[in-house]
Amino acid sequence: MKRFCAVLLAMFFMIGNILATSEVLDQTLAAVNGTPIFVSEFNSVFLPILEQYKQNVPITEQTEEKVGKLKDEILNQKIEEIILKQEVKKQRIKVLKKEMQDAVDDVKKKFKSEAEFKAELKKENITIAEFEKKLTDQLANVKLIKQSVEANVKPPTEIEVKDIYDKAAARVKVKKTDISSEDDLIIANFANALKRACGEHVRLRQIFISCPKGATAVQVKSAQEKIVAVKKELQKKSFAEVAGQYSEDSDSKQRKGDLGVIAKGDLFPIINNAVFAMKVGDYNREPIKTEAGYHFFKVEEKHASRDITFDDVKNDIAGVLYQNKARKAYAEYINDLKSKANIKINKIW
Numbered sequence: 363m364k365r366f367c368a369v370l371l372a373m374f375f376m377i378g379n380i381l382a383t384s385e386v387l388d389q390t391l392a393a394v395n396g397t398p399i400f401v402s403e404f405n406s407v408f409l410p411i412l413e414q415y416k417q418n419v420p421i422t423e424q425t426e427e428k429v430g431k432l433k434d435e436i437l438n439q440k441i442e443e444i445i446l447k448q449e450v451k452k453q454r455i456k457v458l459k460k461e462m463q464d465a466v467d468d469v470k471k472k473f474k475s476e477a478e479f480k481a482e483l484k485k486e487n488i489t490i491a492e493f494e495k496k497l498t499d500q501l502a503n504v505k506l507i508k509q510s511v512e513a514n515v516k517p518p519t520e521i522e523v524k525d526i527y528d529k530a531a532a533r534v535k536v537k538k539t540d541i542s543s544e545d546d547l548i549i550a551n552f553a554n555a556l557k558r559a560c561g562e563h564v565r566l567r568q569i570f571i572s573c574p575k576g577a578t579a580v581q582v583k584s585a586q587e588k589i590v591a592v593k594k595e596l597q598k599k600s601f602a603e604v605a606g607q608y609s610e611d612s613d614s615k616q617r618k619g620d621l622g623v624i625a626k627g628d629l630f631p632i633i634n635n636a637v638f639a640m641k642v643g644d645y646n647r648e649p650i651k652t653e654a655g656y657h658f659f660k661v662e663e664k665h666a667s668r669d670i671t672f673d674d675v676k677n678d679i680a681g682v683l684y685q686n687k688a689r690k691a692y693a694e695y696i697n698d699l700k701s702k703a704n705i706k707i708n709k710i711w
Contacts, residue, residue: 392437392707394444399437401709408436430711437707445699449510450502457501465497511688511695518683526679527672530556548686552679558625559670564637565663567601567619567645570611573655589649589656601645601660610655623665637661 392399415432416424473479483493526549533553569592573585588608595604605619614621626638633650640646640661649656 389708391709392441392705394441395448395704397444397448399440399444404437404440407440408433411436433711441700441705442696445696445703446503446506447499448703449699450499450506453506453510455502455505455509457498457505461501462494462498465501466494469497507692507695511691515684515688515691518680518687520676522683523676523679524672526552526683527675529553534560548682552682556670556675558628559675560667562626562638562667563623563665564626564661565623566621566637567605567660567662568611568614568621569601569605569609569619569658570614570654571608571649571656572610573651575653585656592649592658593647596645596658601658619660620662623663633657633659 389401390398391401391404412429412432415429419428470476470479473482480490483490488496529549530553533549534557571585571588571592573582577585592604592608595608602618602620606615609615609619611619627634629637630652632652636646636650637659640659642661642664645658645660649658651657
């Protein structure tokens with residue numbers, strides 16, 4: 363239940379992380395029970411998201427239709443935000459000052475210092491008062507949803523949980539992957555997770571030398587020189603030391619090349635076959651080439667395949683089933699509020 367509320371709080375925070383301008387003298391995009399959504403207010407949320415979309419989606423896929431759907435999603439989120447705020451007021455839900463302060467403190471814990479927290483607010487052009495007001499609104503929404511939605515969501519029974527486990531385990535045995543319904547999607551996803559958990563695992567350390575597909579002659583030469591240097595260093599230093607010095611994977615480099623525990627089948631076939639054939643302590647003397655570049659891997663640990671019992675995973679399955687029920691209940695609740703609201707949209711993309 364706590365996880366469901368945390369997801370909702372994160373969702374509301376993400377949607378409203380940029381405050382709308384308080385004085386707006388432009389067109390009304392939509393109205394919810396008389397409360398307007400101005401074009402500039404909509405753009406204050408939409409434009410930063412559009413910028414991220416343009417950076418992450420290939421330009422050939424940035425069609426007018428897809429951008430229009432993105433606009434629809436943001437407008438719908440704004441409408442739901444207003445409806446929830448109106449329902450909070452209607453039900454006279456209050457947030458205590460201590461609750462708000464505890465939430466502020468929780469957010470601050472994500473930053474290294476008070477100065478870094480304030481710098482982030484400045485970057486987002488939000489004052490501490492505006493931030494606290496937005497956070498208070500979000501906490502009120504969470505309270506509303508807890509009492510109106512979560513209170514009516516029953517945890518799954520052990521029979522329901524066991525049914526999912528049995529069906530997923532059967533899929534693993536027969537290697538069935540087809541999906542035909544929402545329930546099948548849950549079963550199929552859990553079957554994949556079960557298959558990974560049951561299979562072999564290795565803990566790997568990596569040294570990565572970048573040389574992407576289509577690299578120039580200069581880039582290829584540079585990569586080859588680094589490979590020669592890595593080979594020499596590995597004769598004198600530990601794999602971890604060399605990874606920390608030479609690896610060009612910025613994420614794993616900070617951990618001296620440690621990639622953590624990886625399930626068999628999660629890596630490219632050429633890498634998968636090589637590392638699972640190695641013994642603990644071994645590393646490949648010649649780098650493995652992929653489209654990204656060259657890889658040296660060291661096997662730190664190996665874990666044999668094992669059976670996963672119902673008791674091992676029943677709490678995980680129950681959590682997934684509960685969240686699925688909660689999402690459905692929330693969708694039904696918000697749709698019911700929307701059906702009773704007077705919503706006018708003045709602009710179609």
